[in-house]
Amino acid sequence: MSSEVYFSNFRSRSQKENKISKIKRLFDRAEFGKFLEKDDLTAIKLHFGEKGNDAYLKPVLVSAVVEKTLNYHAKPFLTDTNTLYYGSRHNSVDHLQTAIKNGFAYAVTGAPVVIADGIQGDNWIRVEVGLKHFQKVKIAGDIENSDSMLVLSHFKGHGMSGFGGAIKNLAMGCASAPGKIEQHRCAQPLITDNCNVCGTCLASCPLSIISLVDGKAVIDLDACVACNNCLSICPESAIGLDFNSLTEFMERMVEYAYGAVKSKKGKVGYINFLMDITPDCDCEAFSDAPIVPDIGILASTDPVALDSASYDLVNQQVGLENSLLEHQHHRGSDKFRGVWEGVNGRVLLEYAEEVGLGFQEYELINL
Known part of the structure; x- marks a missing residue:
């Protein structure tokens, strides 16, 4: 079985064909x-961008979705959840300030911003899923209590799931802080023999659970919440992930994505933006160079088909030089494996279809 995915490229020679018009047509x-x-209290789920990141969705594009939603006399609000890591969106006060600084003001988008899991991530509701890793998941209260949802995703790479699209936006993006911990629990950081005991990681740990023992840094994994602050801070790249655990991590994400939309009973739409396709998540406080050219915008009511089509369109491109993409530049090659060699993002799509979130097969309809 397949699902319809609608696609519009970025070519434009008139006002009727600009990105705003294309979004409305999709x-x-x-x-x-x-x-x-x-x-309807309609949650427009997106990522407001970490402080220092500039690849997140432009507010003016989001405003087109808000306008269309208002045409149906619904009541849209822009939303995301607080982060597990300690950055500029770890609590709702900082998160709102970051969103406003990045341009998501009511005067620009036409919708208020609501951080869905409360000031410190403690506003959440248990949703029963009955799947392999979780019987119940912890979804942000204001997302669970919304009447309908539109999920806007900047499609890009990700070091733990290969790529980030609609499914990841649902999974990690709709989870409370305890829910994020549950997803990350199987993929905690590991310290390798390259550790030279410089102590840099000790200062980076927000929970102060890294110590020096017998000439090596040691993480208290029982207390670790896998915020992964330590991974990027190590000057010797001596902290990494067990890539064998990432299949389970992606399966856990899928089960959370399933829980995020279960109560909506089909009242969810998805739009993926294939532009500024960077190697990393917008949670990074920077934006690396894109790995392929801008492609276009896709829309569907099936998040699995949408991500599958997005993945394929990226792989049909010729990789860009002077990017993190070190190999697999040719058309048809897996660009995300070219950046994150040990991560197979197809696992995410396969398990999402298995649990009934959608279908990998799609019919791409060009507008």
Whole structure:
């Protein structure tokens, strides 16, 4: 079985063909208006971008989705959840300040910003899923309590899941802090023999659970929440991940994604933006050079088909020089494996289909 995915490229020679017009046309063709009802509290789930990152979705593009939602007399709000790592979005006060600084003000987008899991990530609701890794998942309260949802995702690479798209936006993005810990629990950082006991990681750990023992840094894994602050801070690259654990990590993400939309009963639409396709998540406080050219915008009511189509379109491109993509530049090669060699993002898609989140097979309809 396959699902319809609508696609529009970025070519434009008139006002009728600009990105705003394309988003509105995709919204209509994907028939998001069929599930939007009058007075629906509609969560528009997106990523506001970490402080220092500039690859996140532009607020002016988000405003087009807000405008279409208002046309159906729904009540949209822009939303995300606080982060597990200690950056500029770890609590709602910092998160709101970051969102506003990055341009997500009501005057720009036409919708208020609501951080869905509360000031310190303690506003969440248990949702029963009954799957392999979780019987119940912990979804942010204001997302779970919304009537409908539109999921806007900047499609890009990710060091733990290969790529980040609609499924990851649902999984990690709709989870409370305890839910994020549950997903990360199987993929904690490991200190290798390259450790030279410089002590840099000790200062980077927000929970102060790294110590020096017998000439080596040691992490108290029982207390570790896998925020992974220590991974990027080590000057010797002596802290890494057990890539064998990443299959389970991706399966846990899928089960959370399933829980994030379970109560919506089909009242969810998805848009992926294939632009500024960087190697890393927008949670990084920087944006590396894109690995392929900008491609276009896709919309569907099936997040698995949408991510599958997005993945394939990226792989059809010729990789860009002077990027982190060190090999697999040719058309048809797996660009995300070219950046994150040990991570197979297809696992995410396969398990998502297995649990019933959607279908990998799709019909791509060009507008």
